[in-house]
Amino acid sequence: VLADPAVDQVLVILTPQSMTDIAAIAERICQLAGSEEGPKASQALARKPLACSFMGAEDVAEGVRILQQAGIPHYILPEWACRAMAGVQQILRVRQEAIDQPRPLAVDRQAARHVLASAPAGYLTEDEALQVLLAYGLPVPPWHLCRTPDEAAAWAEAHGYPVTLRVASRHIVHKSEVHGVALDLRDAAEVRQAFQAMERRVAVARPDAHIAGFIVRRMIPSGHELIVGAKRDAVFGPVVMFGLGGVLVELFGDVTFALAPLGPAAAQRMIRRVRAARLLEGFRGQPRADLEPIVQCILRIGQLVADFPRIAELDINPLLACPPPIGCQVADVRIRLA
Template sequence: MNKLDAIFSPQSVAVIGASSTPGKVGHDIFANILRGGFKGVLYPVNPTARSILSVKAYPSVTDIPDPVDLAMIILPPKLARTAVADAIQKGVKGIVIVSAGFREVGKAGRDIEDQIVEMCRKADIRLIGPNCLGVINPLTSVSLNASFSSRMPKAGNISFISQSGALCTAVLDFAADRDFGFSKFISIGNKADVDELDLLRYFHRDFDTEVIMIYLEELRRGPEFIEEVKKITSGDRPTPILVIKSGRTAAGAQAAASHTGSLAGSEAVYDSIFEQAGIIRVDSINDLFDFASTFAYKNESMLGKFRRKIPEGNRVAIVTNAGGPGIVATDMTISSGLQLAEFKEDTIETLASHLPAAANLHNPVDVIGDAAQDRYENALAAVIRDEGVDGALVILTPQSMTNALGTAEAVVSIARRTHKPILCCFMGIVDVSSGVKHLQENGIPVFRFPEAAARAFGTLYRYSQWLNRQSLAQFTLSHDVAGARDIINDCLERGRTRLGEFEGLRLLACYGFDVLPTELAATDAEAVAAADRIGYPVVLKIVSPQILHKSDAGGVKIGMKDAAAVRKAFNQIVEGARKYRADAEIEGVLVQKMAEPGREVILGANRYPVFGPLIMFGFGGIFVEVFKDVSFRLAPIGRNEARRMMRKIMGYKLLRAFRGRPESDLATVERLLVSLSDMVVNHSEIQELDINPLLVHEQGRGATVADCRMILKAADGVVA
C-alpha cells in the first residue's frame, strides 16, 4: 500500500481547526468534505466547539476514539506544529496543512516548517503543503473534497497537480464549464515534503489516472527528476504529462562572459528538463485542457479492450462540410508539424461512389453543406482505412441538413473499428450540443474550432515521436580525468579562473577534442619562432583576461603564410588591443596552426544551482548571438540526447549534404557533446565554457576546436 493512499483515499478524516463560523477556511473545508458525500468517517477537531454542522467535535485529535487516516490541519504555524505532534501520537497515516505563514513569509515560518517535516519523516508520515488548497478525489468510491474550493469536480481519468492554490479554484471552475472530469486534484503549496515527483510516481501507478496535468512554478530536482519521469512517460504503461509553467517570458539569462551564459536562461533549463523527460509543455490553460482530453482519448474497441489512440505518423485526413473551416484546419495542420495525407487511388474511387459530384475527393474532403450523417460516415470510413492516413479530423458546421447527433454516432462507430485517432470539431454551441455530448460520453475529443483540433493532433504526434524514438548504442569513451583535474587545480592555485585557449585547449584535449598546435608568444620574435615550429599558415590571437571577445578588439589575424606576415600581425594585434582597452593586461599572442575549413558550430555549458550543468549546441561563429539558433540539455547526456539536441536547431540542415556540399562529420559532434557533458559533470569547478567555433569537417574527418574560453569557480566559490 502506498503511503499517499491515506491522503487520496482515506477511510477517515480529522479536520483539525474546524470552525463553526461560515466563511472561515476551517468551516468551509469541513463543510466541503461533509457536503461532498465523503464515503468515510469525518471528525471535526475544535477545543471550544461541541459540534460543527451538527457533527460532534473533539478537543484534540487524540480524543477521537477511532483510527484516523488523514489529518487536515487549518491552524497558524505554532499551533499547526502542536497539531502535527498530536496527529503523530494518534497514529494518522497522512497530513495536509492548508494554512499559510510558513517558509513563504520568512525565517521564523521556515524554521517551524522544517521542524514539522522532521517530525513527519521520523514518524514515516507523508505531508502535503503547507500553504495549499488541499486534496480532491471525486471518484464515487471516495468522494473527497478536502479543500477550500466549494466545487466538487466531475469524476474522470485526468489528475491535476498545482503549486498555486488560487489557480486551482479557477481551473475547477473552467473544468465545470467544459464538463471536464478528474481522477485526483491536488495543490502542493510549499512542497515541504511531497513534491511533483512523488505525485507523478503515484499517479503513474494509479489505474484511475490516464493523463497528468501540472501547473508548475519551480522545481527543486534536476537530473533525478528527468530520469524518473522518463520512465513514467515512456515505460511499459506510458502516462502523458502536460505542464504549464509560469515565467516563460521572464528575463532569465543574465549578463555573462560566455555566449552560453548569455543565452541560457532559467527557461532554457526547464525546457531542457521537459524535453529530456518527455513532458509536453503548453502555453495556456485552454491548451492544457484541450490536449489533456485528447490524450485521455481511450475508447472501447470492437474487442472490448480500451486503448489510447496515438498516431503512428503525421499524415492527417480532413473531412468537412464547409470549405472555410477546412482551409483553416489545413493551415493549422501544417503549422502543427503535420501534413495532409495523399489518398490512394482506391480511396478516391470509394469517395467518388458515395459523394455528390460537387464534393472534393482529395484532402481535405468536402462532403458539401447539405451532407447528412451517411456522407460523413462513408467518407470517414474510406479515408481512415487508407494506409497513407495516420488519423482524421472531422469538421461539422450546423447547416439545414446537418444531423449533429447522427454524425457523432457514425464517428463513434468508426472510431471503435480503428486504432487511428479521430478528432472532431463541431462548430457552434446550441445546434451541435447533442452531437458534442455523444462524442464526449464516448471519449472522442471534440473542439469548437478547427485550429484547436489541429494543435491537439500535432501534440499527439509529438508524443508519438517520443514513444517511438530510436535508441542508439552509447559511445565507449576514455578520458584523462586525472590530467584534466591537474590542469584545473594548477589554474586555481595560480588564481586563474578565466581561461583562454592556452589552458582551455589542454583541458579539452583530455576529453578527446581535436585541438590545434598552439604556442604563446610574448614578442614578435617569439611569434615567428613558434610559427616556424608549428608550420604555416598560422593564426594569431590576443591573450588578455580583460578581452574576452577577441574579434571586437581586432585581436585575431588569420592566414599568416610567412615570418614577415606573422611579425606584422603580432604588432598590429598588440597595438589594437591597447587602443581597445588601455588597462588590458596583455599576456601575449597565441600562435596557432590554421585549421582546415569546416562548418562552424558552438558547444557550451553553464552551471546552475540545483540543476547542475546545462549543455548548449548551436549554429556557431560570430553569429551565435544574432541568430540564437541553439538547443540545450541538462547534463549528463548520452548519445541519444546529443543527437536530438543537434537535430533541434534550424542550422542542422547546413550540417547535412546539400547543393553539392558533403555531409559533415555528425557522429564526431555527437561524441564531442557527450565528452563535454562528461567533462562538466566530472569537474564541478567549471562554471561556464564556450567552444566557438568548433569547425566540423566533412564526414570521416572529425572536428577541430578553433577557439574556446572557460570560467572556473575557485575553492571559495568566487569567480574572479
C-alpha cells in the first residue's frame, strides 16, 4: 500500500481486541515511519504523511504514548484524522499552483495616505472610506457629502434621479439599525423630506454620535451581491476575502481567502473556489457578471491593505457585480483603523 503511487497518505486505525499487542503495533509503525530498515515501503512512507487513530481510551494509552514520542500524529477519532489529512492535501495543492507575482497597479497612495493619516483609530466615515477606495481605483459611484437638505437636493438635481441618502458617522457602523438609509428618492422634495426625517431619527437613536453629514449618490443598478474584504492577521499579515455578499455572507459563509498582495491568477482562483461562482457565470438564466472588474477589485484591495498597515479591517459589502459594460460598483464599505 505504501509503495502504491496512487496512495498519497496513510491513516492507521486500530480497534484493539483482547489479544492485540498495542505497544508492538505502535513500535512497528514507528519503525516504518523512520528509515531503520530502509525497505521500499519505508522509503515511500518517508515521503507521505502518516497519522494514526488508536481507539480505546486507556486501553491504548501505551501505544499512543509511543506514537507521540516518535512524532507521529495521533487522533482520538478517525474523523478528526480525516479532516486534518484533507487539510494537508489542500495545502499541497496550493503549493503546486503556479507562483503568481503581484503586478504594479496604478493607484494614488498619496491621496489615500492623506485620509488615513488624519483619521483616529476606529471606523472611518463612509465619505472617508470612499475617498480611500477611489484613490486605489475601486469602482466607486459619484457621491457628495451634504450637510443641509438643500445641498442634497441640489446635487441630486445636477446628477439625476433616483438617488439614495445615507448617514455618515464614524460612530454609526450599521446604518440600518438607526434607519440611516433612504432609497429610490425620485425628486428634490423627496430628498429634502428624507434628509430631515433621517436627521431626526438618527438624533433620537444615537444622540452621542457625531454626524459628519449625509451622503447622496445615484442608485446603483441591481446585480450579484458580493463581498470583498480584508483583515490583518497576527500570524499571516494582510489577508483578502472574497465571496457571496449581502446578508448571505453570514447565512452561508461562502468565502475564500488569500494572502495580500496577490496576482491576477490568485484572484481568479478565489472567484472560482466559491460555490456561488456558477451564479456569476450565468447559472439558469441569471445575468452573467463581468468577471475582470471583480478580479481588479480583489487585486486593488489586496494592494491597499498591504500598503497601509493601519488598516485592520475592510469590508466592501455588497459589491454589486453586473453584466458588461456596467461591471461592478461599490454599494457600501467599512474600514477600521488600528
